[in-house]
Amino acid sequence: EIVLTQSPGTLSLSPGERATLSCRASQSASGNYLAWYQQKPGQAPRLLIYGASSRATGIPDRFSGGGSGTDFTLTISRLEPEDFAVYYCQQYGSSPLTFGGGTKVEIK
């Protein structure tokens, strides 16, 4: 099983600042099948990034994904008020599919 470790657990930033979230895999994520999701309270997760770096439909270009192998990042270039949420990474290349524990981006 591929274990995904996200850091930091909580990121305290102000609107307009840059957010960099990390996701480290215990072994190489096959084919860069790595996705990022955003979840707000009381809502289901929403797909942001797939294939490590491709933005999902309708996702603003301030969200970008990068990395390969075992180290991946999600960057939000300039935080908007609606971006404060919990972010999860997920690998979907090998079974069992696994998620990271999440990074909460909160308003400083």
Add this chain to the structure above:
Amino acid sequence: QVQLVESGGGVVQPGGSLRLSCAATGFTFSYYGMHWVRQTPGKGLEWVAFIRYDGNNKYYTDSVNGRFTISRDNSKNTLYLQMNSLRPEDMAMYYCVKVGASGTTRGAFDIWGQGTMVTVSS
């Protein structure tokens, strides 16, 4: 509008059974693999089961294998999860999720339902 709507959650005693349903609209259901994913405050997001677009391949996480059965009825655009021998640790919000790419077993989860809550308690 692409939409997934789950139903069937509720309160059940340990050892009991529930069947979850997920009604799909706005896309050609028979073209896409589907998953069930659950979420608890303590364990976060956990993948539960997957079924291929034609129903011919099914995969489960170890903790539910042999107790849960994923199935689909493409004529009714509906996904199911039969849950037997329920345990307290199965208590969670259960989401029905669509694979983003058609005709493949690998794809990110592009559409999520709103979830249905399963409570296992005596």
